[in-house]
Amino acid sequence: QVHLVESGGGSVQSGGSLRLSCAAYGYTYSSYCMGWFRQAPGKEREGVAAVDSDGSTAYADSVKGRFTISLDNAKNTLYLQMNSLKPDDTAMYYCAASDGGSWYALDSGGGPHPASFGYWGQGTQVTVSS
Secondary structure (H helix, E strand, O other): OOEEEEEOOEEEEOOOOEEEEEEEEOOOOOOOEEEEEEEOOOOOOEEEEEEEOOOOEEEOOOOOOOEEEEEEOOOOEEEEEEOOOOHHHOEEEEEEEOOOOOOOOEOOOOOEOHHHOOEEOOOEEEEEEO
């Protein structure tokens, strides 16, 4: 059984940084993609960044140049380094993984589309104050 457990959220001031982690238990696909999504109150879930088993990455236009997704295969842990945070980045952040396969669709914002991911974590809150 696959369990994704996020950590690292918190409250920071505008311009600050946070690093989110997602420990993937029981996730053993050789071909896969993993990603980060976020959802603010009253808004739809949006794709933030994704990485596939070949190491290719994709980022939403709104976070390009500020966020970096990475994967430590030895620790089975996905990371999201978030720099130059803005109040608009305030949201619940979710880790997700595909149920096999490295392909994923992109949403209108350039980030991964949630429909391509079958496993989800519970989320970690990020709050950025101005």
